[in-house]
Amino acid sequence: MKILKLKHVNFTYDHEKYVLEDINLEFKPGKIYGVFGRSGAGKSTLLSLMAGLEKCQEGLILYNDKDLAKMNRDYYRCHNVGIVFQSYNLLPYLTALENVVLSMDISGLKDKDKETKALAYLNKVGIDASKANRKILTLSGGEQQRVSIARALAYNPEIILADEPTGNLDKETEAEILDIFTTLAHKDKKCVIIISHSKNVKDKVDIVHYLKKGKIELS
Amino acid sequence: MYILKNAWINIKRNKGRNLLIGIIIMVITISSCVALSINTSGNKLIESYKNQNQLEVSFSLDMGKLRDNNSEDETMGVERLTAENIENYGNSTYVSGYYYTYEASLSSENIEAVDMSEIFKKPENDNIDDKMPENNHGKMSQGDFRLTAYSDVTYADSFTSGKAKITSGSMITNDDESNSVVISRDLAENNDLEIGDTITLYWPENTDITYELKITGIFEAEDNSTDNFMNMTALSVQNQMYITTTMMNQILENADNPNNINAKFYLKNADDLEKFTAEVREKGLSEYYQVSDNTEEILATLKPIQNISNFSLTFLIVILVVGAIILAVINMINIRDRKYEIGVLRSIGMSKTKVIFQLILELFVIAFASFIIGTAAGYILSQPVTNKMLENEINSYQEENQQTRENFGGKNFKGPENFMTTTDYIDNLTVSLELGTVLKLFGVSMLLVIISGGVAVIFVTKYEPNKILQNRN
Numbered sequence: 001m002k003i004l005k006l007k008h009v010n011f012t013y014d015h016e017k018y019v020l021e022d023i024n025l026e027f028k029p030g031k032i033y034g035v036f037g038r039s040g041a042g043k044s045t046l047l048s049l050m051a052g053l054e055k056c057q058e059g060l061i062l063y064n065d066k067d068l069a070k071m072n073r074d075y076y077r078c079h080n081v082g083i084v085f086q087s088y089n090l091l092p093y094l095t096a097l098e099n100v101v102l103s104m105d106i107s108g109l110k111d112k113d114k115e116t117k118a119l120a121y122l123n124k125v126g127i128d129a130s131k132a133n134r135k136i137l138t139l140s141g142g143e144q145q146r147v148s149i150a151r152a153l154a155y156n157p158e159i160i161l162a163d164e165p166t167g168n169l170d171k172e173t174e175a176e177i178l179d180i181f182t183t184l185a186h187k188d189k190k191c192v193i194i195i196s197h198s199k200n201v202k203d204k205v206d207i208v209h210y211l212k213k214g215k216i217e218l219s
Numbered sequence: 220m221y222i223l224k225n226a227w228i229n230i231k232r233n234k235g236r237n238l239l240i241g242i243i244i245m246v247i248t249i250s251s252c253v254a255l256s257i258n259t260s261g262n263k264l265i266e267s268y269k270n271q272n273q274l275e276v277s278f279s280l281d282m283g284k285l286r287d288n289n290s291e292d293e294t295m296g297v298e299r300l301t302a303e304n305i306e307n308y309g310n311s312t313y314v315s316g317y318y319y320t321y322e323a324s325l326s327s328e329n330i331e332a333v334d335m336s337e338i339f340k341k342p343e344n345d346n347i348d349d350k351m352p353e354n355n356h357g358k359m360s361q362g363d364f365r366l367t368a369y370s371d372v373t374y375a376d377s378f379t380s381g382k383a384k385i386t387s388g389s390m391i392t393n394d395d396e397s398n399s400v401v402i403s404r405d406l407a408e409n410n411d412l413e414i415g416d417t418i419t420l421y422w423p424e425n426t427d428i429t430y431e432l433k434i435t436g437i438f439e440a441e442d443n444s445t446d447n448f449m450n451m452t453a454l455s456v457q458n459q460m461y462i463t464t465t466m467m468n469q470i471l472e473n474a475d476n477p478n479n480i481n482a483k484f485y486l487k488n489a490d491d492l493e494k495f496t497a498e499v500r501e502k503g504l505s506e507y508y509q510v511s512d513n514t515e516e517i518l519a520t521l522k523p524i525q526n527i528s529n530f531s532l533t534f535l536i537v538i539l540v541v542g543a544i545i546l547a548v549i550n551m552i553n554i555r556d557r558k559y560e561i562g563v564l565r566s567i568g569m570s571k572t573k574v575i576f577q578l579i580l581e582l583f584v585i586a587f588a589s590f591i592i593g594t595a596a597g598y599i600l601s602q603p604v605t606n607k608m609l610e611n612e613i614n615s616y617q618e619e620n621q622q623t624r625e626n627f628g629g630k631n632f633k634g635p636e637n638f639m640t641t642t643d644y645i646d647n648l649t650v651s652l653e654l655g656t657v658l659k660l661f662g663v664s665m666l667l668v669i670i671s672g673g674v675a676v677i678f679v680t681k682y683e684p685n686k687i688l689q690n691r692n
Contacts, residue, residue: 044689048685051566053566053683053684053685054683054685074565074568074569074570074571075568076568077566077567077568078567078568078569079568083566083567085566085688087688089562089563089566089688090563091560091563091564093228093229093232094228102221102225102567103567105220105221106221106564106567106568106569106573107568151567
């Protein structure tokens with residue numbers, strides 16, 4: 001069963017040159033996908049479209065066979081897809097725990113003990129209780145990325161989208177983060193899509209797609 | 220709930236900025252509180268004066284209109300006011316009371332008018348009297364005595380104002396014998412007249428018909444000789460007589476040119492003037508009569524209060540406009556600083572509406588706290604500020620009056636009758652903070668929240684989260 005499908009997707013920022021051209025991709029739960037390509041190939045634009053941060057201009061993006069263009073994209077972002085950014089995009093004035101709880105709140109989760117649940121997610125990605133109550137800027141880059149993953153998991157989405165999640169991390173931390181993604185895909189049956197140009201990531205993913213000048217190349 | 224929690228966290232973490240916004244809103248609230256309190260209390264006092272002093276409406280010929288139309292239509296004639304007309308106009312739901320007076324100027328052979336010129340010492344070589352025609356004995360159409368008949372004598376203003384009072388007999392009423400007359404004490408003493416005596420009057424231009432009047436009352440009046448232009452005998456209060464309307468109608472039957480009838484109407488509510496005017500026009504009051512009222516006269520003593528009340532309203536508008544602009548600019552800078560935060564919240568699925576709601580909620584909390592402090596401070600400051608403003612306003616009138624006196628040559632100048640002295644002005648305005656004012660202030664605070672919140676709305680609506688985050692990255 002395909003959870004996310006892209007059919008003949010085209011995208012342009014300036015209505016002159018396509019950044020993405022005739023993209024056809026399919027994603028299944030339980031797999032970890034990698035989309036690779038050089039800088040400017042259109043990787044981040046592709047992630048933005050799949051994450052509902054940009055609206056598809058031509059073609060179709062289907063989430064569980066529903067046209068994403070016709071869905072409430074805010075709802076989609078806080079229920080169906082979890083996004084992990086290269087620069088983490090956490091709120092610095094909140095603690096790690098508060099960032100995760102806020103994500104639960106936005107998704108409208110009715111759980112009574114959100115903090116315990118958020119702490120469990122943080123523990124799962126390697127953040128203990130003492131670090132969970134620290135302000136974001138007091139954590140290392142690797143720890144912030146773990147918090148970012150925990151926040152993406154907070155409302156139990158089916159898809160995890162990660163944009164260069166290890167771009168700012170050292171090799172050791174990169175490996176640890178990739179292990180988390182692998183566990184999420186293989187054990188928790190999430191559909192994990194990683195946008196990257198790292199060779200280490202390529203070695204860890206199940207299916208690889210190459211993006212060159214806005215077009216998918218056969219691997 | 221989480222929006223409230225998030226808003227509170229943001230208020231606490233940006234203390235400096237929020238304190239600045241709070242101070243600005245507080246200053247606006249204090250100024251608005253003072254301005255609104257002055258305006259409300261001032262208007263209330265003006266209204267109360269209007270209610271205490273019933274609005275007096277009268278009709279007078281519109282000479283401008285008459286001149287304009289007379290040049291176009293030589294046959295134009297204006298229908299005179301009659302007692303029937305006046306009674307018809309007075310029979311209105313807007314009128315609480317009305318009266319009309321008839322006036323006639325007659326002479327007498329058996330009594331002599333009090334001549335004010337005899338009282339004063341004549342300058343040497345003064346032969347003006349020799350040159351002037353005699354005003355007695357019918358040689359001029361102006362008689363020596365002014366006769367007035369009131370449709371309702373309780374409205375006789377000399378008596379109601381206390382300038383005149385009955386010293387012997389009683390004041391005339393329309394129930395008295397038709398030939399009753401009330402004369403002045405000076406006139407009675409000059410001619411050895413008493414209650415029960417009879418006097419004979421006639422029209423100066425028609426000595427054939429005489430009227431016998433029986434004295435039923437004698438009054439004493441304040442000397443108003445300063446009002447008596449050229450000391451015209453009939454205009455002297457000593458030569459004033461009051462008669463019944465029945466007698467007056469008989470007298471006027473023989474007049475070549477019937478004297479004017481004057482009417483005054485008292486309205487139940489000052490706001491009904493326009494409705495009353497429309498009604499009398501509908502009932503047939505000629506367009507050549509203008510309807511005038513005494514609002515200005517009633518409010519003359521309240522001029523300084525009216526001025527500070529109007530000024531406070533202008534001040535309120537200025538402070539609101541300036542305050543709203545400052546707040547909008549600060550909030551614009553504030554939102555730009557929080558661009559990243561907005562981008563993050565939007566990227567993890569918070570809707571535009573909720574982001575805007577949170578930003579406005581933060582402003583609302585600050586504005587509400589400022590509103591409470593500002594209203595309390597404004598309440599404390601209202602009275603002293605009002606006193607100071609009123610004092611300055613009266614001082615400025617005092618200087619203006621002083622200047623006018625100096626223009627007329629100094630302190631002996633008393634000015635015309637309606638010339639106000641500083642002691643005439645109301646110099647005390649008690650300012651109170653009413654629920655209505657508090658609600659208006661709350662409205663002002665909310666208006667500021669909406670205006671400055673509007674900046675947030677524009678910003679959040681304009682940008683997409685992806686663009687915000689991409690730019691930052």
